[in-house]
Amino acid sequence: xxxxxxxxxxxPMIDWTDRHCRYFHRxxxxxxxxxxxxxxxxxxxxxxxxxxxxxxxxxxxVALQLGGSDPRKLALAxxxxxxxxxxxxxxxxxxPSDRVQSGTFGACLMRTPEIVAECVAAMKSAVSLxxxxxxxxxxxxxxxxxxxxxxxxxxxxxxxxxxxxxxRKAWLQGLSPKENRDIPPLDYARVYRLKAKYPNRFIGxxxxxxxxxxxxxxxxxxxxxxLGRAVxxxxxxxxxxxxxxxxxxxxxxxxxxxxxxxxxxxxxHIEKGGRLGHIARHMVGLFHGLPGxxxxxxxxxxxxxxxxxxxxxxxxxxxxxxxTGSQTAAA
Numbered sequence: 001x002x003x004x005x006x007x008x009x010x011x012p013m014i015d016w017t018d019r020h021c022r023y024f025h026r027x028x029x030x031x032x033x034x035x036x037x038x039x040x041x042x043x044x045x046x047x048x049x050x051x052x053x054x055x056x057x058x059x060x061x062v063a064l065q066l067g068g069s070d071p072r073k074l075a076l077a078x079x080x081x082x083x084x085x086x087x088x089x090x091x092x093x094x095x096p097s098d099r100v101q102s103g104t105f106g107a108c109l110m111r112t113p114e115i116v117a118e119c120v121a122a123m124k125s126a127v128s129l130x131x132x133x134x135x136x137x138x139x140x141x142x143x144x145x146x147x148x149x150x151x152x153x154x155x156x157x158x159x160x161x162x163x164x165x166x167x168r169k170a171w172l173q174g175l176s177p178k179e180n181r182d183i184p185p186l187d188y189a190r191v192y193r194l195k196a197k198y199p200n201r202f203i204g205x206x207x208x209x210x211x212x213x214x215x216x217x218x219x220x221x222x223x224x225x226x227l228g229r230a231v232x233x234x235x236x237x238x239x240x241x242x243x244x245x246x247x248x249x250x251x252x253x254x255x256x257x258x259x260x261x262x263x264x265x266x267x268x269h270i271e272k273g274g275r276l277g278h279i280a281r282h283m284v285g286l287f288h289g290l291p292g293x294x295x296x297x298x299x300x301x302x303x304x305x306x307x308x309x310x311x312x313x314x315x316x317x318x319x320x321x322x323x324t325g326s327q328t329a330a331a
Contacts, residue, residue, distance in 0.1 A: 010032055028235055041070065049080065091120060094166050117154035168184040
């Protein structure tokens with residue numbers, strides 16, 4: 001199973017990895033698995049499904065991440081996701097936000113691995129897609145050696161196809177969600193030990209990984225690597241992924257073609273009543289490190305949210321960047 005699942009993914013990130021972000025990221029990598037933001041099972045069942053779950057066909061392969069702790073609801077939400085055409089369903093057992101805790105799901109489920117297993121079993125029975133789990137190494141005063149082993153044992157016994165592990169604890173009391181992404185120390189070795197215990201199971205790693213070369217180093221120990229904030233803040237990182245992980249060398253990133261593609265996409269979105277800012281906000285970090293990147297960011301930030309802003313703003317911002325000699329996937 002480990003070889004059948006995607007070994008490089010972009011992490012699910014609340015308020016970030018919406019459909020516009022994923023469309024943009026797909027222009028930079030053809031093979032990486034992209035994740036939705038977490039969608040609460042109740043919302044998938046009762047909410048505006050097209051707005052919450054709809055996506056463009058070019059986003060494949062794309063996974064739906066669900067939040068919840070009721071096996072029946074998660075099974076139904078998984079079925080709905082399958083009907084929408086997702087390639088994988090993932091259960092969130094790692095988000096530390098207060099809103100998630102109040103709903104008794106996310107990272108607090110690390111304390112109840114038996115419930116997680118029931119949820120996974122129900123989801124597996126509802127769909128033929130891969131069902132995966134994303135968790136932490138533990139929460140609060142849990143011993144990661146015990147907590148992570150117990151989650152892994154339970155979810156694999158319930159039929160989970162993969163376990164993605166954010167290699168740090170979540171402190172549910174005393175730290176904000178933002179602080180939980182930085183303050184608890186990373187413990188990659190703990191995830192490596194889990195993989196050694198389950199050599200025939202897919203185990204992926206997440207947390208603090210900043211580049212494709214770093215990701216490749218982890219692949220000597222685990223089956224998959226998930227990047228989050230690094231990709232969002234510097235999206236061009238993704239242009240190296242296809243060659244590095246899949247042997248698909250598509251050549252250097254054509255920034256001009258990318259901007260043109262996103263301008264066409266933005267125009268269609270605006271014609272449907274959307275705003276340029278919905279899309280441009282995900283593109284702010286595209287030219288990180290290149291001459292003119294600061295001016296590019298300034299133009300997008302100031303102009304993209306103005307009433308009536310159109311795709312021309314993308315071209316105006318792009319004109320401020322000097323891409324001569326930029327190093328990309330072929331470097």
